[in-house]
Amino acid sequence: MExxxxxxxxxxIEIEVTYTPQKWGVIAHLEIRSVAxxxxxxxxxxxxxxxxxxxxxxxxxxxxxxxxxxxxxxxEEAAKPEWQQHAAASRQGELF
Numbered sequence: 185m186e187x188x189x190x191x192x193x194x195x196x197i198e199i200e201v202t203y204t205p206q207k208w209g210v211i212a213h214l215e216i217r218s219v220a221x222x223x224x225x226x227x228x229x230x231x232x233x234x235x236x237x238x239x240x241x242x243x244x245x246x247x248x249x250x251x252x253x254x255x256x257x258x259x260e261e262a263a264k265p266e267w268q269q270h271a272a273a274s275r276q277g278e279l280f
Contacts, residue, residue, distance in 0.1 A: 185206045186204075187202050188202070189201070190202075190250055190251050191219075194226075194255055194258050195262075197224050197226065198219050198220035199216060199217065199218055199219065199254070200217050200219045201214065201216050201250060202214070203215075203243065203250045205240060205243070205244070206240050210240075211240065212237070212238050212241070212242060212243065213235070213237050213238075214235075214236040214237075214238070214250075215233075215234070215236075216228065216229070216234045216236070216254060217232055217233045218233075225270065227261030227262040227264070227267040228257060228258060228261050
């Protein structure tokens with residue numbers, strides 16, 4: 185199956201998601217990267233890029249909306265204390 189590419193904006197960050205429902209005939213693949221600003225950390229990656237392999241049909245079993253599922257994943261991870269601390273430090277600016 186051909187890769188599908190999506191763009192979304194999450195908390196002011198433009199993100200590109202490429203979803204391949206079946207890669208190599210055996211696995212599904214999500215590539216998530218922050219593109220504006222490029223390389224901006226996300227709750228699922230400190231580098232702004234995440235490659236995630238999973239069972240084929242997982243996204244489809246959850247309704248098939250790739251963007252909604254990526255946003256839900258980001259929101260879930262953003263609720264964790266580690267990301268909350270990072271977000272607070274980013275807003276405040278670090279002195280040291």
